[in-house]
Amino acid sequence: MPENARLWVYQAERKLTSQEVELVSANTNTFLSQWQAHGQDLKGSYCLEYDQFLIISVDESFSQASGCSIDASVHLIKALENELKVSFMTTSQVAFLKGEEINLYPFNQLKKQVEESAITPNTLVFDNTVQNVAEFRSRWLTESKETWVKRYFH
Numbered sequence: 001m002p003e004n005a006r007l008w009v010y011q012a013e014r015k016l017t018s019q020e021v022e023l024v025s026a027n028t029n030t031f032l033s034q035w036q037a038h039g040q041d042l043k044g045s046y047c048l049e050y051d052q053f054l055i056i057s058v059d060e061s062f063s064q065a066s067g068c069s070i071d072a073s074v075h076l077i078k079a080l081e082n083e084l085k086v087s088f089m090t091t092s093q094v095a096f097l098k099g100e101e102i103n104l105y106p107f108n109q110l111k112k113q114v115e116e117s118a119i120t121p122n123t124l125v126f127d128n129t130v131q132n133v134a135e136f137r138s139r140w141l142t143e144s145k146e147t148w149v150k151r152y153f154h
Helices: 018-034 067-084 107-115 133-139 148-152
Strands: 006-011 044-049 053-058 093-098 101-106 124-126 141-143
Touching (some): 006 133, 018 044, 018 053, 018 067, 107 148
Antiparallel strands (some): 044 053
C-alpha cells in the first residue's frame, strides 16, 4: 500500500489463537475481495500484527472509501467479534510491548503502572490512532516518552 493509504487499527483484547488467526484471515480476505464504495471496487489490504492487531487499509487513489464502505468494514469486525467472542473495538485499554509480550492497561491505570515501573519512558506503546500507512510505519509502535504517555513521567 502507498504511504497515503488510509487505514484502521483494530486491537483485540487478547492474543488470538492460530485457529482464530486463520479465521480472521479467511474472513478478511473474503471481505476485501468484495469491498466496494458506490459500486466501485476498493483496493484494500490487511495485516494481522502480533496476532492481536487487525490492520485494514485502502488505497483511495483508486476509489474513495465512503461512509457505507467504512460501515461495511465495521460490520466485518463485529462479525469477527461475535464469532470469536473477543472484542476488537475496545478503546479503553492501551497496548504496550515489553519484549515479545503485549500488556494491555486501562487508561485509568496508566499513572499507577508508571509509578510501579511497569511502564517506563522506553516502553513501547501502540498508537492505534494512526490514520495512514506512513503514520503506521513511523509511529504505530513508539517509545512511551515520545507519545502522549510522557505526561505520566515526572
